[in-house]
Amino acid sequence: MSKTLYERIGGEPAVSAAVEIFYRKVLSDYRINRFFDNADMDKQIAKQKAFFTMAFGGPNSYTGQDMRNAHAGLVKTGLNEEHFNAVMEHLGATLVELNVPANLIAEAAAIAESTRNDVLGK
Structure with a gap:
């Protein structure tokens, strides 16, 4: 049986590290940080870790x-x-920073991209 993306990127430690780095990038980006002004970031980070874990298998x-x-x-x-x-830019940069192989970054990006229409209410 083939391993899930979650397993191939390193499981819980990798997802946790990625989400922490990802939100540092997001919160320092003037283009999007306003969307998190009223967010409880501890809860947001926990939800994101759970979501990526599930989405990556x-x-x-x-x-x-x-x-x-x-x-x-x-x-x-x-x-x-x-x-x-x-x-998406920050997700890719985060995975590059963590030395995730390009093929796994592409797989993660495709999963994230598949949420675009729902996230944007289309």
């Missing part, structure tokens, strides 16, 4: 909303394609 402990509902309020305040692209 690891143990499913994600109990958050679906992507469309979770981002609907942000769409109303202007979340758009440019913002989604910035998030």
Whole structure:
């Protein structure tokens, strides 16, 4: 049986490290950091770790909303394609920083990209 992306990138330690680095990048980016002004970042980071774990084929402990509902309020305040692209940029840069092989980065990016329409309410 082939390993999941979650297993191939290094499991829980890799996902945890990636999410921590990812949010450092996001929160320092003037293009998108305003969307997190009222967020409880400890909860946000925990939800993101659970989501990536589930999305990458690891143990499913994600109990958050679906992507469309979770981002609907942000769409109303202007979340758009440019913002989604910035998030994708930070995800890729994070995985590069962690020396994740290019083929696994592409796989992770494809999974993240598959949420675009729901995140943007399309």
